[in-house]
Amino acid sequence: MAGADIKPKCMERAKKWSDEVENLYRFQQAGYRDEIEYKQVKHVDMVDRWPETGFVKKLQRRDNTFYYYNRQRECDDKEVHKVKVYAY
Amino acid sequence: MVVEQQGACALKQAWHLPLQQPLPLGPAKKAKPQVSDGFTVKAMMKNSVVRGPPVAGAFKERTTKPTAFRKFYERGDFPIALEHDTRGNKIAWKVEIEKLDYHHYLPLFFDGLCEMTFPYEFFARQGIHDMLEHGGDKILPVIPQLIIPIKNALNLRNRQVICITLKVLQHLVMSADSVGEALVPYYRQILPVLNIFKNMNVNSGDGIDYSQHKRENIGDLIQETLEVFERYGGEDAYINIKYMVPTYQSCILN
Numbered sequence: 001m002a003g004a005d006i007k008p009k010c011m012e013r014a015k016k017w018s019d020e021v022e023n024l025y026r027f028q029q030a031g032y033r034d035e036i037e038y039k040q041v042k043h044v045d046m047v048d049r050w051p052e053t054g055f056v057k058k059l060q061r062r063d064n065t066f067y068y069y070n071r072q073r074e075c076d077d078k079e080v081h082k083v084k085v086y087a088y
Numbered sequence: 089m090v091v092e093q094q095g096a097c098a099l100k101q102a103w104h105l106p107l108q109q110p111l112p113l114g115p116a117k118k119a120k121p122q123v124s125d126g127f128t129v130k131a132m133m134k135n136s137v138v139r140g141p142p143v144a145g146a147f148k149e150r151t152t153k154p155t156a157f158r159k160f161y162e163r164g165d166f167p168i169a170l171e172h173d174t175r176g177n178k179i180a181w182k183v184e185i186e187k188l189d190y191h192h193y194l195p196l197f198f199d200g201l202c203e204m205t206f207p208y209e210f211f212a213r214q215g216i217h218d219m220l221e222h223g224g225d226k227i228l229p230v231i232p233q234l235i236i237p238i239k240n241a242l243n244l245r246n247r248q249v250i251c252i253t254l255k256v257l258q259h260l261v262m263s264a265d266s267v268g269e270a271l272v273p274y275y276r277q278i279l280p281v282l283n284i285f286k287n288m289n290v291n292s293g294d295g296i297d298y299s300q301h302k303r304e305n306i307g308d309l310i311q312e313t314l315e316v317f318e319r320y321g322g323e324d325a326y327i328n329i330k331y332m333v334p335t336y337q338s339c340i341l342n
Contacts (some may be wrong), residue, residue, distance in 0.1 A: 029178075058184075058222075065169060065180040068218050 006036060008086035017073075017080050023056050025075040025083045030059040030067045033086055146284050149245050157200030158208055166193075168215060170207060177207075179214045190226040191233070194219055198237035201253050202244060209252070216256055220263040227264045234260070235274045242281040250285065251304050254313045261320045268320030272328055275317075279332035282310045286333060315339040 014021045024034055032038045035047060038059065048058040050071045059067050075083065121137045124130040131138050160166060167182040197219060200212025220227065241253045257278075261268040289307035314336050318325045326338050 061180065065182050066184055067178070067180055068185065068222060070221065 006040070006088060008033065008088050010087050011084050012087075014080050014083040014085050017075060017077060019054060021080060021083050021085070022073055022075050024085060025079065026056040026059065026067075026069050028083065030061050032059075033084070036088075147245060150243065152202050152204065152244060155199050155202050155208075157196050157212055158203065160196055161200075161208060161211065166196075166211070166215070168211060170211070177210060177214075179211065179218065181218070185218060185222045188219070190219065190223060190230050194223075194227070194230050195233040195237060198234050198256075199240075201237060201241035201249065201256065204246065204249060213252055213256070217259065220256075220259050224264055227260070228267055228270060231267065231270045232274075235277055239277050242278060245281070245284075247306060250281070250306060251309055254282075254306075254309045258313055258316045261316055268317065268325070269322040271317070272321050272324055275328045275332055279329065282314070283333045286310050286335065311336075 014024070027034050027038055030038075032041065038047065039045065041062070042060055047056055049055060050057050053071060055071070055073075056069055058069070061067060119135045121135050122130065122133065123139050124133075124136045126138045126141070130136055167188070169180045169182060171178045171180045194216075197212055197215045200208055200215070203209045203212055238253060238257065241249055244250075261271060285306050287307055289305060314329055314333065317329060318338060318340060321328075326341065329336050
């Protein structure tokens with residue numbers, strides 16, 4: 001598989017909230033770097049998202065338990081600087 | 089001689105007078121008032137004071153009984169685990185919510201609304217929230233089984249439990265289509281307690297009531313919940329709410 005071991009080249013912290021930061025926050029809550037790692041580890045093509053907002057709805061953790069997320073924003077402003085943004 | 093005779097006569101007359109009781113030295117004593125219950129024969133006496141009616145205890149908190157939710161949780165029957173994250177606590181599900189049997193689990197989680205201690209109340213609240221968010225069509229058939237747990241939670245008359253139950257009711261009504269209308273026949277079971285607490289607002293003058301912002305002011309929360317019921321309950325909702333809570337004013341018709 002071509003994308004089996006893709007690793008990020010650099011990482012920086014998010015400064016401002018956006019939809020992408022919100023989704024990264026949700027992936028990192030579940031123990032993954034981002035969507036790319038989740039798809040690599042879990043071998044899935046699609047991630048469950050809320051249709052209205054596009055935020056991640058459900059993720060399976062590495063211990064196979066499920067995390068469910070709200071329709072609306074969950075990442076507070078004070079948590080934004082903890083979100084890691086990876087570049088490939 | 090005449091005087092002596094008169095004096096003798098006076099003495100003779102004094103012997104015939106009745107003996108007088110000695111006068112009391114202090115002020116005159118009044119009869120002590122008797123306290124009695126109303127509508128009794130004793131209450132009709134002149135010196136009886138009627139005691140007021142006993143306190144009915146409408147606002148008094150009732151004690152909680154052990155719930156089925158606690159029993160099932162301690163047995164490990166729930167597919168949930170507690171996770172600690174930066175924001176506090178979060179719930180992780182061992183089974184996908186979409187595959188859960190709502191007829192079995194949702195009434196059990198609603199039964200946990202009566203709990204006031206950690207972690208039971210957290211699991212109940214968060215579990216209900218997650219199940220309602222992802223239930224969809226599976227929620228409507230379970231509504232009749234949720235009424236008794238909701239009624240039990242409201243009947244505890246505990247402020248915190250009532251606040252949580254009201255927020256859960258709002259979420260329930262908005263969670264899926266037709267749920268609001270399905271709840272209308274059960275208003276007579278869940279609205280009487282709301283009628284009691286509807287005027288429980290804090291009169292702080294021109295001060296700031298922070299409980300309003302945190303959505304913990306019971307009076308405002310009840311008003312908000314009734315408005316949600318009316319919006320999502322269809323045509324018959326307003327008249328049924330008005331029957332149980334006569335002081336409610338419509339938010340749609342006005």
